[in-house]
Amino acid sequence: MPISTGRSTKIYALTWRLPIIIWQFFFFVGPVLFMVAMSFFLVKNYRMTEAFEFINWYKMLTRGYFWDSYKYTILISMVSTVCAMGLAFPAAFALAFSASETTRRWAIFLLIIPFFTSYLVRTFSWFVILSEGGVVNAVLGHIGLGPYTMLNTHFGTLVGYMTLTLPLVLILQTVTMSNIDKTLIEAARNLGCKPLATIWQVIIPLSKTGLIIAGIFCFILSFGDFVAPFYLGGSQETTLPILILDTTKSGQQWPRAAVVAIMMMATLFAIAFTGIAIAYRKRKGA
Amino acid sequence: MMKSNHTLNVMLTVYVILIFMFIFAPIIFSMIFSFNSQRFPTIPLGHFSTEWYQKILADPDVWDAARNSLIVSSCTAAVATFLGFCTAYSDYRYNFRFKGPYLALILLPPTIPLIIMALAMLAWFSKIGMSGQIYSIIIAHSVLTAPFAMAVIRLRLSQMDPDLEAAAWNLGGSEWATMRHVIIPFCKPAIFSGLFLTAAVSFDEFAVSWFVSGLNKTLPVMILEIVQGNIDPQVNAIGTFVFFISMTLVVLAQIFFASRQMKSF
Amino acid sequence: MSDALVIFDKVQKKFGKFVAVKELSFEIYEGEFLAIMGPSGCGKTTTLRMLAGLEAPSFGEIHLKGKVMNDVPPHERDTPLVWQSLALFPFLSTRENVEFGLKMRGVGKAERKERALKWLDKVGILDFADREISTLSGGQKQRVALARSLVMEPQILLLDEPLSALDAHLVIRMQAVLTNLQRELGITFVYVTHSQSEAFAMADRVVIMDEGEIAQIGKPKDIYREPANQFVAEFVGRNNILSGTVASFERSTALISTSSGSFTVPTNSVQLTKGQNTSFVISADLVHISLEKPASINAVYCKLISEEFVGSMVTLFLEGAEGSRI
Numbered sequence: 036m037p038i039s040t041g042r043s044t045k046i047y048a049l050t051w052r053l054p055i056i057i058w059q060f061f062f063f064v065g066p067v068l069f070m071v072a073m074s075f076f077l078v079k080n081y082r083m084t085e086a087f088e089f090i091n092w093y094k095m096l097t098r099g100y101f102w103d104s105y106k107y108t109i110l111i112s113m114v115s116t117v118c119a120m121g122l123a124f125p126a127a128f129a130l131a132f133s134a135s136e137t138t139r140r141w142a143i144f145l146l147i148i149p150f151f152t153s154y155l156v157r158t159f160s161w162f163v164i165l166s167e168g169g170v171v172n173a174v175l176g177h178i179g180l181g182p183y184t185m186l187n188t189h190f191g192t193l194v195g196y197m198t199l200t201l202p203l204v205l206i207l208q209t210v211t212m213s214n215i216d217k218t219l220i221e222a223a224r225n226l227g228c229k230p231l232a233t234i235w236q237v238i239i240p241l242s243k244t245g246l247i248i249a250g251i252f253c254f255i256l257s258f259g260d261f262v263a264p265f266y267l268g269g270s271q272e273t274t275l276p277i278l279i280l281d282t283t284k285s286g287q288q289w290p291r292a293a294v295v296a297i298m299m300m301a302t303l304f305a306i307a308f309t310g311i312a313i314a315y316r317k318r319k320g321a
Numbered sequence: 322m323m324k325s326n327h328t329l330n331v332m333l334t335v336y337v338i339l340i341f342m343f344i345f346a347p348i349i350f351s352m353i354f355s356f357n358s359q360r361f362p363t364i365p366l367g368h369f370s371t372e373w374y375q376k377i378l379a380d381p382d383v384w385d386a387a388r389n390s391l392i393v394s395s396c397t398a399a400v401a402t403f404l405g406f407c408t409a410y411s412d413y414r415y416n417f418r419f420k421g422p423y424l425a426l427i428l429l430p431p432t433i434p435l436i437i438m439a440l441a442m443l444a445w446f447s448k449i450g451m452s453g454q455i456y457s458i459i460i461a462h463s464v465l466t467a468p469f470a471m472a473v474i475r476l477r478l479s480q481m482d483p484d485l486e487a488a489a490w491n492l493g494g495s496e497w498a499t500m501r502h503v504i505i506p507f508c509k510p511a512i513f514s515g516l517f518l519t520a521a522v523s524f525d526e527f528a529v530s531w532f533v534s535g536l537n538k539t540l541p542v543m544i545l546e547i548v549q550g551n552i553d554p555q556v557n558a559i560g561t562f563v564f565f566i567s568m569t570l571v572v573l574a575q576i577f578f579a580s581r582q583m584k585s586f
Numbered sequence: 587m588s589d590a591l592v593i594f595d596k597v598q599k600k601f602g603k604f605v606a607v608k609e610l611s612f613e614i615y616e617g618e619f620l621a622i623m624g625p626s627g628c629g630k631t632t633t634l635r636m637l638a639g640l641e642a643p644s645f646g647e648i649h650l651k652g653k654v655m656n657d658v659p660p661h662e663r664d665t666p667l668v669w670q671s672l673a674l675f676p677f678l679s680t681r682e683n684v685e686f687g688l689k690m691r692g693v694g695k696a697e698r699k700e701r702a703l704k705w706l707d708k709v710g711i712l713d714f715a716d717r718e719i720s721t722l723s724g725g726q727k728q729r730v731a732l733a734r735s736l737v738m739e740p741q742i743l744l745l746d747e748p749l750s751a752l753d754a755h756l757v758i759r760m761q762a763v764l765t766n767l768q769r770e771l772g773i774t775f776v777y778v779t780h781s782q783s784e785a786f787a788m789a790d791r792v793v794i795m796d797e798g799e800i801a802q803i804g805k806p807k808d809i810y811r812e813p814a815n816q817f818v819a820e821f822v823g824r825n826n827i828l829s830g831t832v833a834s835f836e837r838s839t840a841l842i843s844t845s846s847g848s849f850t851v852p853t854n855s856v857q858l859t860k861g862q863n864t865s866f867v868i869s870a871d872l873v874h875i876s877l878e879k880p881a882s883i884n885a886v887y888c889k890l891i892s893e894e895f896v897g898s899m900v901t902l903f904l905e906g907a908e909g910s911r912i
Contacts, residue, residue, distance in 0.1 A: 052415070059426045155541060156560030279440055491666060493662075506675075
């Protein structure tokens with residue numbers, strides 16, 4: 036709606052446009068850029084001095100423990116993504132195709148609730164439930180199984196990741212699949228496509244973009260979370276977020292933590308962009 | 322054919338229920354544990370007790386943290402919703418150069434892992450001498466939650482008849498008067514929705530708060546520190562308390578959301 | 587119909603590279619009911635929006651009451667518009683909607699209410715004053731939109747396809763309401779529509795636009811009887827257009843031979859030369875249909891192919907001797 040461009044109109048437009056620019060430059064772009072700068076600072080006698088040295092980069096990137104942690108974090112985040120996507124898919128499929136509109140809406144409403152309950156409290160709850168004398172082992176004991184050690188294992192970490200990611204992945208998958216035109220599926224079935232083949236040949240290609248986005252979100256969340264590996268995984272293996280935490284909180288080595296953070300962000304951007312590129316590439320051909 | 326379909330449906334339904342049980346188990350158990358007398362809850366459960374609630378209510382630290390949380394979330398809500406509104410309106414009304422980067426500026430923060438934001442904020446705030454204050458948390462949370470407010474308000478604006486604003490100008494309202502008498506009244510439900518939503522997100526956030534809060538702990542930071550120590554069912558009591566506050570905020574946001582859907586007809 | 591209230595002086599409007607309105611020049615007189623008509627995308631709505639100040643002309647000037655309006659922002663013009671979408675404020679009651687413009691102009695509360703109620707009464711929906719907009723019917727909303735604009739007591743009222751969303755029977759009713767109001771108030775109405783029946787039923791003068799240009803301006807009857815070109819003829823009449831070559835011509839008539847036969851056509855003031863390709867229109871109301879073999883001039887013997895009813899009108903599709911369709 037372009038109207039006559041007087042001065043008052045321009046002032047009006049800028050009044051709404053500027054606040055976020057100023058605010059985000061000062062409190063979002065500023066911190067992120069400063070963190071990048073900080074990775075070149077020096078720490079002497081527990082005090083940070085501004086400098087431009089590559090010592091932190093060198094120290095971090097030549098250490099075996101950094102790369103171990105890097106590989107482990109990527110691996111466990113990928114496992115987490117595969118688990119969450121795989122666990123959510125049948126449920127999302129059921130909600131999208133066999134559930135009624137009302138059921139689906141209620142399901143999505145219920146799935147929003149976890150976002151507003153403290154993730155910490157939920158993790159702590161798992162801690163109690165999964166512990167050796169906890170609820171799960173008590174139930175298993177009644178049928179003569181166990182006790183199993185579930186805490187401080189990769190399994191524990193994964194349970195934590197699922198707590199964090201499953202609701203979101205399930206919502207995204209359900210919404211994506213319920214947007215598929217049902218007649219296309221009927222058409223495929225009509226043309227002799229078997230149920231399982233329909234999923235592979237029709238449903239997954241049609242919901243590819245949404246599924247990849249769900250996967251990316253799941254990976255980002257797992258990759259950046261320190262609570263699950265810390266409390267449920269017992270820091271068996273140090274993930275990058277825990278590395279940041281340790282380096283910042285105990286060692287006062289903020290510049291090295293910044294190096295880890297930048298490496299994490301670079302990895303996430305690379306993965307997110309690749310994912311988005313794949314998600315939208317084939318669509319053009321279709 | 323029909324039969325296999327039927328069994329498949331039953332299996333899928335059972336599966337969906339199992340998944341939901343997994344998702345809600347920690348929430349429900351945490352509530353149960355909060356009323357359980359045992360220090361280390363298992364099955365069979367101990368007897369009903371409000372011991373943990375009495376304990377937290379008697380703890381002045383909890384009260385301090387609760388007060389901090391309340392201040393942080395309400396101020397965050399106000400700032401984030403204001404920023405979100407400005408951005409949503411700019412996006413709705415104008416086309417301008419660099420609009421893509423402009424929108425990225427507000428939408429990007431939630432996609433960056435909180436631990437990284439926490440580190441960046443901590444370093445920046447100490448650099449500019451703003452660390453360890455309540456307002457440090459408020460500022461950081463506003464950056465993180467403004468996109469949520471923006472999304473809700475933008476959605477509302479897209480439901481508005483595009484002629485409505487022009488109609489108000491046409492009837493003699495200046496742009497400012499139109500903002501006051503048309504745009505804001507129209508967006509009011511979404512503005513409230515955004516306020517409650519951002520308050521709820523802020524109320525639960527712990528990573529960034531933990532890094533930048535200094536001595537001004539919020540409730541989630543307090544939980545984090547208790548959990549680090551050992552198993553203490555107080556956490557469940559605080560958690561349940563936090564849960565009900567968050568849920569109240571979310572339900573309020575939903576009510577405004579629903580009422581606006583009705584009104585748009 | 588004396589002085590020019592509005593003058594469009596070589597007004598042009600571009601959206602990027604797309605030219606919506608090309609060099610538009612015409613006048614709108616005081617107290618007339620002017621319809622601007624044309625197919626969608628012809629620039630008629632843009633023209634109206636420029637008059638209301640919602641679009642700025644790229645070139646040219648628009649004068650209102652002798653003043654150049656180009657740089658006057660919309661809220662400082664007195665050109666209330668009745669929107670196609672109605673654009674009623676959903677969060678206000680009927681009366682508050684009507685009061686809106688007065689409130690913006692700083693009119694006191696008591697006077698606002700009094701004037702709003704007066705106009706709600708005039709458009710016949712006084713009983714609905716305190717209702718929510720969402721509870722009104724289409725026709726009632728239409729009247730609220732009308733009252734909301736008229737309460738400003740403007741000299742000119744702009745209407746942008748206001749009846750397009752209504753049922754056919756309501757359209758006829760609202761047409762009567764509009765023409766009566768216009769006569770009674772004596773103010774200028776500028777009415778944009780794509781519907782020939784609406785324009786011809788209400789307007790004193792009609793502007794027909796095509797691709798950003800004026801195709802013809804004139805009284806409905808003149809346009810109907812003497813379309814300026816084939817576009818107008820097709821747009822106005824939709825059919826009964828015959829093409830042929832001029833076989834011979836006299837002072838006021840020409841004999842034109844077409845594939846359906848030869849016709850003697852009044853030339854009015856159009857200059858024709860022998861052998862020239864031309865086309866002409868036979869107004870539907872002047873066609874006589876008879877089952878007898880044609881004897882007189884200007885008659886064609888046809889086969890009836892199909893018929894189509896629209897309201898009280900019947901369109902006949904006929905096939906002439908050589909397969910030409912009429």
